[in-house]
Amino acid sequence: MNAQVETVIDLDAIAHNVRVLRGFAQGAAVMVVVKADGYNHGAVQVARAALGAGARELGVTTVAEALELRAAGIDAPILCWLNTIDADYGAAILADVEIGVSSLEQVRVVEQAARKTGRTATISLKVDTGLNRNGVSVTEYPQVLAAVRALVDDRVLRLRGIFSHLAHADEPGNPAIDRQRERFLEAVALAKEHGLQPELIHLSNSAATLTRPDLHFDLVRPGIAVYGLSPIPELGDFGLRPAMTLQAEVTLVKRVAAGEGVSYGHRWIAPRDTTVALVPAGYADGVFRSLSGRFEVWLGGALRRNVGRVCMDQFMVDLGDNVGNVRAGDRAVLFGGGAGHPHALDWARLLDTIDYEIVCSPRGRAVRRYVGTGR
Numbered sequence: 001m002n003a004q005v006e007t008v009i010d011l012d013a014i015a016h017n018v019r020v021l022r023g024f025a026q027g028a029a030v031m032v033v034v035k036a037d038g039y040n041h042g043a044v045q046v047a048r049a050a051l052g053a054g055a056r057e058l059g060v061t062t063v064a065e066a067l068e069l070r071a072a073g074i075d076a077p078i079l080c081w082l083n084t085i086d087a088d089y090g091a092a093i094l095a096d097v098e099i100g101v102s103s104l105e106q107v108r109v110v111e112q113a114a115r116k117t118g119r120t121a122t123i124s125l126k127v128d129t130g131l132n133r134n135g136v137s138v139t140e141y142p143q144v145l146a147a148v149r150a151l152v153d154d155r156v157l158r159l160r161g162i163f164s165h166l167a168h169a170d171e172p173g174n175p176a177i178d179r180q181r182e183r184f185l186e187a188v189a190l191a192k193e194h195g196l197q198p199e200l201i202h203l204s205n206s207a208a209t210l211t212r213p214d215l216h217f218d219l220v221r222p223g224i225a226v227y228g229l230s231p232i233p234e235l236g237d238f239g240l241r242p243a244m245t246l247q248a249e250v251t252l253v254k255r256v257a258a259g260e261g262v263s264y265g266h267r268w269i270a271p272r273d274t275t276v277a278l279v280p281a282g283y284a285d286g287v288f289r290s291l292s293g294r295f296e297v298w299l300g301g302a303l304r305r306n307v308g309r310v311c312m313d314q315f316m317v318d319l320g321d322n323v324g325n326v327r328a329g330d331r332a333v334l335f336g337g338g339a340g341h342p343h344a345l346d347w348a349r350l351l352d353t354i355d356y357e358i359v360c361s362p363r364g365r366a367v368r369r370y371v372g373t374g375r
């Protein structure tokens with residue numbers, strides 16, 4: 001029995017995408033980013049498939065996300081890089097989770113946690129090279145380096161890496177990228193002047209992995225590309241395959257007479273006698289109401305336009321003169337990677353956003369189902 005709304009996750013696509021990324025990485029190790037529950041694909045399952053396909057490490061946002069992977073028995077290196085001051089660093093240290101540090105205050109709380117557990121904490125320094133978001137600021141950096149150096153000497157901390165994050169990676173020729181590269185290398189050099197020897201340095205997200213080999217360094221950190229979506233759609237799909245399909249099972253097919261309105265507010269009036277199908281997924285499941293009347297689903301071998309408003313639990317599509325064999329029980333693909341399917345990018349364009357947000361949207365009654373072996 002399949003759920004009436006499903007996100008089908010193709011683990012073979014994940015494995016394929018990791019292999020594609022390894023090809024682009026040209027010898028740099030691949031850290032697969034599985035934050036936000038694997039971009040809503042399921043962090044544990046994605047991590048296993050990715051590691052099986054040759055990814056070396058995992059990246060997440062929080063300690064809690066890292067611990068979930070450890071609890072599932074995953075023993076690959078895991079880095080988490082965005083935590084509050086009161087996060088459970090002790091648990092991270094005991095689970096051998098690497099902590100991305102962005103301030104002197106954070107160095108101090110990780111130090112305290114390390115002393116309390118009696119274990120050396122593994123950290124990476126996240127340096128701000130121009131994104132001006134997370135990361136050690138230029139002004140605080142020398143103090144942070146001095147503090148880390150002392151703690152490394154005391155074996156309270158182990159400095160595994162230095163990393164940073166790009167602001168314009170999706171515009172490969174943007175000069176801001178070169179500025180960030182320069183600042184990054186300066187930050188690494190300054191750490192070395194403080195007697196610190198990071199084991200690895202890294203800067204590239206998906207876009208830079210695919211387009212900027214000069215930024216690969218020791219390791220790359222792709223996220224969205226692992227899930228088969230292009231970080232720079234204008235440059236094509238780079239051979240990636242979308243891993244997520246959002247689909248729902250048609251509940252009802254019925255005739256509607258010319259002049260009848262469909263769904264709340266009767267925003268669509270049947271221009272002629274027609275046949276419509278009810279798809280039981282709505283905004284509670286991640287189908288945005290603002291898509292009403294503007295999107296299509298793949299159903300019965302054709303694209304079918306949504307008519308009338310998207311509701312909390314359902315929407316209608318018009319089958320017109322081409323009903324085909326569509327009947328209750330058939331699967332309507334809202335977006336996916338198959339031939340003819342609408343793509344997450346179609347929704348992104350309609351909604352003035354990026355496909356990252358689209359794959360993060362399915363929720364509510366949408367149940368995940370995995371296909372493929374991930375090998």
Ligand SMILES: *Cc1c(COP(=O)(O)O)cnc(C)c1O
Nearest residue numbers: 033165205206207221222223224
């Ligand atoms: C999310 C994230 C990534 C992955 O970015 P993509 O654009 O999805 O490849 C890499 N590094 C950091 C620090 C991130 O927060």
